[in-house]
Amino acid sequence: MKLKRDKISEEIPTSSMADIAFLLIIYFMVTTTFAATRGLDFSLPKDDQDNTPLVDKEDSVLIEILVGGVLIVDGRAMPLDAILEYLKPKLERNPRKPVIIRPNPDAEYGYMVDVFDELRQAKDKIDIEVKNISIPTQREIDMFWY
Amino acid sequence: MRLKARGTQNEGIPTASMADIAFLLIIFFMVTINFEVDKTTVGLPTTELRYEIPKKAAYISIIASGQIRVSSGEEISVPVPGPENVLSFAVDVVANNPGKPFVLKADKNVPYRYVDSVIDALKQARAEKIYLLSQQDTVDGADGGDG
Numbered sequence: 626m627k628l629k630r631d632k633i634s635e636e637i638p639t640s641s642m643a644d645i646a647f648l649l650i651i652y653f654m655v656t657t658t659f660a661a662t663r664g665l666d667f668s669l670p671k672d673d674q675d676n677t678p679l680v681d682k683e684d685s686v687l688i689e690i691l692v693g694g695v696l697i698v699d700g701r702a703m704p705l706d707a708i709l710e711y712l713k714p715k716l717e718r719n720p721r722k723p724v725i726i727r728p729n730p731d732a733e734y735g736y737m738v739d740v741f742d743e744l745r746q747a748k749d750k751i752d753i754e755v756k757n758i759s760i761p762t763q764r765e766i767d768m769f770w771y
Numbered sequence: 772m773r774l775k776a777r778g779t780q781n782e783g784i785p786t787a788s789m790a791d792i793a794f795l796l797i798i799f800f801m802v803t804i805n806f807e808v809d810k811t812t813v814g815l816p817t818t819e820l821r822y823e824i825p826k827k828a829a830y831i832s833i834i835a836s837g838q839i840r841v842s843s844g845e846e847i848s849v850p851v852p853g854p855e856n857v858l859s860f861a862v863d864v865v866a867n868n869p870g871k872p873f874v875l876k877a878d879k880n881v882p883y884r885y886v887d888s889v890i891d892a893l894k895q896a897r898a899e900k901i902y903l904l905s906q907q908d909t910v911d912g913a914d915g916g917d918g
Contacts, residue, residue, distance in 0.1 A: 646790055649797050650800065653797065663905065663907075664818070664903045669890075669899060670894070733879060733880050734878070734881045737886070738816035738905060742819055742820055745820050746819060760890070762887050763884070763888075
């Protein structure tokens with residue numbers, strides 16, 4: 626008697642491949658997040674008390690940020706968009722003029738970012754770069770401010 | 772005269788290329804996927820200048836109430852009790868990778884003293900670069916996407 630043999634397919638079964646692929650697509654679509662991965666960069670000075678250059682308050686421009694976003698530049702209240710025009714003649718005389726940003730501890734962080742963003746745009750707006758922006762921390766102010 | 776019978780039309784949707792398209796989409800998502808190490812929702816400040824943040828940067832997020840979370844960029848962020856803990860975290864990160872950038876993801880309404888303490892910790896830990904995460908400042912003044 627001749628036994629009947631099951632015929633084995635020589636091909637790899639691919640019928641479920643599309644299903645698996647679509648499941649993977651759904652997984653990636655759900656887990657993918659287009660995150661906000663851009664921001665303003667700033668380089669930190671080395672925390673070295675011997676080599677950190679001390680900035681003379683008289684030789685610099687001091688921008689104080691009060692609660693509510695009021696800006697006091699060298700003792701005078703000033704709107705944000707007037708800062709660069711105020712700085713322009715000073716920077717033309719001394720391109721490395723230090724600009725110190727000193728936010729009040731209770732002021733909102735967003736106002737500090739606004740001022741920093743404005744200063745970083747000096748090259749585009751007044752055609753001269755603010756090369757020396759300093760944001761001292763409270764500890765540094767307690768140690769070095771006079 | 773007898774007309775020739777019309778060629779039979781296939782009624783099914785051609786699906787032969789569907790798997791190819793699906794795999795192309797998978798490759799696209801695999802290449803573009805970006806696993807966020809910090810999923811904290813904060814109202815980011817808006818800036819006109821925005822630079823690309825390097826991948827695998829360490830994250831420090833501060834929500835409006837002052838709660839701080841940290842991540843070395845390799846794992847999901849974890850909350851820390853206070854700003855003083857940021858220093859030990861930053862020292863560890865800098866010791867393992869001296870040039871590693873830090874991303875400060877802070878709410879625009881957070882009192883500056885929290886940000887100040889974090890920046891101070893990073894300075895003491897001898898971090899070299901900080902990125903202040905921001906969202907696009909659009910021309911009409913409307914805010915862009917959320918963080």
